[in-house]
Amino acid sequence: MHARTRAHGRRCEGGRVVAVAGGGGGGDGLDYAALFAAMPAACIVLDRELTILALNDAYTEATGRTAADLVGLRFFDAYPPDPGDPASRGAEVQRRSLETALASGRTNILLLHRFTIPRADRPEHFAPRWWNVVNRPVRGPGGQVELLIHQVDDVTEYVRAERGADDAAGSGAGQEPGPRTDDVVVEAPRAELFTRARELQRANARLQESAVRTHDVALTLQRAMLATPDLAAHPEVAVRYLPALEGMNACGDWYDVVDLPEGRMALSVGDVVGHGVNAASVMGMLRAALSAAIRVADSPSGALETLGLYARSQDGAVATTTFTCQLFPASRLLMYSSAGHPPPVLMHRDGSSELLDRATDPPLGVRMEHVPRPQATADYRPGDILVLYTDGLIERRGEDIDVGLGRLVDAVRALRALPPEEVADGLLRAMAGPAGQQDDISLLVTRL
Known part of the structure; x- marks a missing residue:
């Protein structure tokens, strides 16, 4: 559907996107298009792409660009980089701000942002503008960010006036004269405010660059450590990893698939406490250690006992939760053990189900003394569905975890006839909270 069409039929209500028949106004009699156009701040509305x-009238006044010029264009097609100013990083900084607001669900602000834009009268020529920019996300009914409100406060004349004062003070020092505005008087308090704002802008840029670098490292580390070689041989297994909307967007959740002799297969999920690079690195160590223990231990409980001893020697590993199981296809038996992890769902073809919660022990490393871990079994039949997950799938703020478990069981039951890949995607949609995703999700779905 073309973006011009998508712009109709939506309005914002209470920070959420709501359908509007015909796109003109709501059932409450208000003309939202007119309200948006009358806003004093210059704004445009962007979708996830x-x-x-x-855009509103104030944006046209600030940029000289009309709805006919811009609606339906990608932002960076409407505002391409200035070929005459290759050293400018304005477009890069603007893109980072927009993508950060989309990914985090939080408002992102750029102060005194220099951004060259095509002139309205001669688009082949570019003019530098200085803007204070606010990129404000708008969530849809499912809690995901659907739109961005891109608000611009044009401070170009103010910056030009300040540059004029700087040039006058530094004349003869080899400085290039900046644009002059002779009819603007700059008072000392405003000059001091401008200087402080420039310092804040530089600090904000450094923080954003640091956050982006750390975010990229954490996600790269997370993805590398979630590599699952044995998964390629199992089209009946679907896995998903969904980073949290907030924070570093990388945490300590994992899943794993391990082939064992005699046609057996081991499945596991786990969740390390914490976020960011440290949690991701601890996750990698524990996942590798559990994968090795599964291959040499005689049972899932034995593998978790070994992993618990290992976790005590690793900073940040204590209190990790994990679940592991082995499938015995010849006898249709599932053997499992859990270290404080939410119980997987075993859904039978007839719609009956059971939670695998009969062998749950405390998380890794929290006991002062070593105690053998419990183990239980469950029978399964051909065509049953097994769902392993981390707590980000079922937990919502202010809600009892049993409510989330019940919602998960109902969702699996409704989706049980679908292929595993479709079940996994359907569960992520069905379990999405109205306030957005607050924690990482690792999900493993297999047809037994």
């Missing part, structure tokens, strides 16, 4: 859906 950064396509321009709408």
Whole structure:
């Protein structure tokens, strides 16, 4: 569907996107299009692909660009980099701000942002503008960010006036004269405010660059450590990893698939306490250690006993939760053990189900003394569905975990006839919270 069409039929209500029949106004009698156009701040509305859906009159006044010029264009097609200013990083910084707001669900602000834009009268020529920019996300009914409100406060004349004062003070020092505005008087308090704002802008840029680098390292580390070679031989197994909307977008959740002799297979999921690079690195060590223990231990409980002893020697590993099981296809037997992890769902073809919660022990490393871990079994039949997950799938703020478990069981039951890949995607949609995803999700679905 073209972006011009998508711009109609939506409005914002209470910070959420709501359908509007015909796109003109709501059932409450308000003309939201007119309200948006009358806003004093210059704004455009962008979708998740950064396509321009709408803009108001103040934005036209600030940029000289009309709805006919912009609606339906991608933001960076409407504002391409200035070929005459290759050293400028304005477009890069603007893209990072928009993508950060989309990924985090939080408002992102750029102060005194220099951004060159095509001139309205001669688009082949570019003009530098200085903007204070606010990129404000708008969540849809499912809690995901669907739109961005891109608000611009044009401070170009103010910056030009300040540059004029700087040039006058530094004349003869080899400085290039900046644009002059003779009819603007700059008072000392405003100059001091401008200087502080420039310092804040530089600090903000350094923080953003540091956060982006750390975020990229954490996600790269997470993805590398979730590599599962044995998964390729099992089309009946679907896995998903979904990073949290907040924080570093990388945590300590994992899944794993391990082939064993005699056609057996081991499945596991786990969750390390914490976020960011440290949690991801601890996750990698524990996942590798459990994979090795599964191959040499005689049972899932034995593998978790070994992993618990290992966790005590690793900083950040204590209190990790994990679940592991082995499938015995010849006898249709599932053997499992859990270290404080939420119980997987075993859904039978007839719609009956059971939670695998009869062998649950405390998380790794929290006991002062070593105690053998419990173990239990469950029978399964051909065509049953097994769902392993981390707590980000079922937990919502202010809600009892049993409510989330019940919602998960109902969702699996409704999806049980679908292929595992479709079950996994359907569960992520069905379990999405209205406030957005607050924690990482690792999910493993297999047809038995």
